[in-house]
Amino acid sequence: MNIIDIVILISLIIAAISGFMKGLILSVASFVGFFLGIIVSFRFAGSVQQILMDLTGSEGRYLYFIGFLICFVLVTLVVHFIGKAIEKAVELVALGFLNRLTGAAFGVLKSLLVFSALIYALAYIDPDKRLITLEQQESSFFYQPLEKILPSVLPFIRHHLEEIDEAITPGGNTRPA
Template sequence: MSYLDIFLIIIIGWGAYNGFLKGLIKELASILGIIFGIYLAKNYYSFLDQKLYLLFESEANYLSLISAVIIFLLTIMIFKIVASFLTKFLKLIALGLLNKIIGAIFGVLKSLLILCVIIFVFSKINNAVNIIENDKLQESLIYTEIERINKFVIEKNYTEKGSEE
């Protein structure tokens, strides 16, 4: 086991720990809040932008950015509030521990997904710049497994999307 493996295990363990502390409901709400926040901000910022323009009577370019940020943050806050109520409800009906255990599993999956993206980007940069020797990277069991998953999932979709254009 290499130092890189230990580092990756710590990140995955941290994901499990955070997932256990938050529980499945809050973990899902955080991801869904970000996804819906981006979607709503992208599609509805112009509506709020017009309202802010009328309110402040300013033609500043930053009103669009402020509108998008407000929508994004409000969406995340709403998801967090709903998740808190659902988590309290699960505790009331004695499903709090199950929520935490599944949250830990989800936290591991979430941290693996984040590592997949980071390693995908890092491997592209490393191939061009050679930050870490490939021999050192191949010594890591976890890194090579994540790279294998990336070749199957991310690169397949990445190259298919790029070749369609």
């Protein structure tokens, strides 16, 4: 076990505790809300920009950014409140501990995916392995298994992102040129 493993292990413990405290439902809601917020914001920020231009009589690319933020905040809040409502229903039927336990597992899985993405990005920006040497990678307990996670799930992610994109874009892209 080397320093890479220690950092990963500490992060996984923190993720498990955080996931346990939030529970599965709120953890998934915040995860989904973040990504759905980004996707919806890119699709509808142009429309919101147009509304803001009509309301204020001003023009400018900063209105696109404001439109993006408005969409993002609205989507993440809606998903959060839906998650809260579902969580309350789960607590009413006495599944609160199961929600927290699975939240811990989700937190760990999410962290594993983040570490895999970091390793994937590191391989791209440091092909000569100067930041983390080949010896460090090979002696690490976690590095090589984590290296394989993102490439395994990317096709699944891409497929579902395309489905979401098609579902929320009936009239085409609304981003400004």
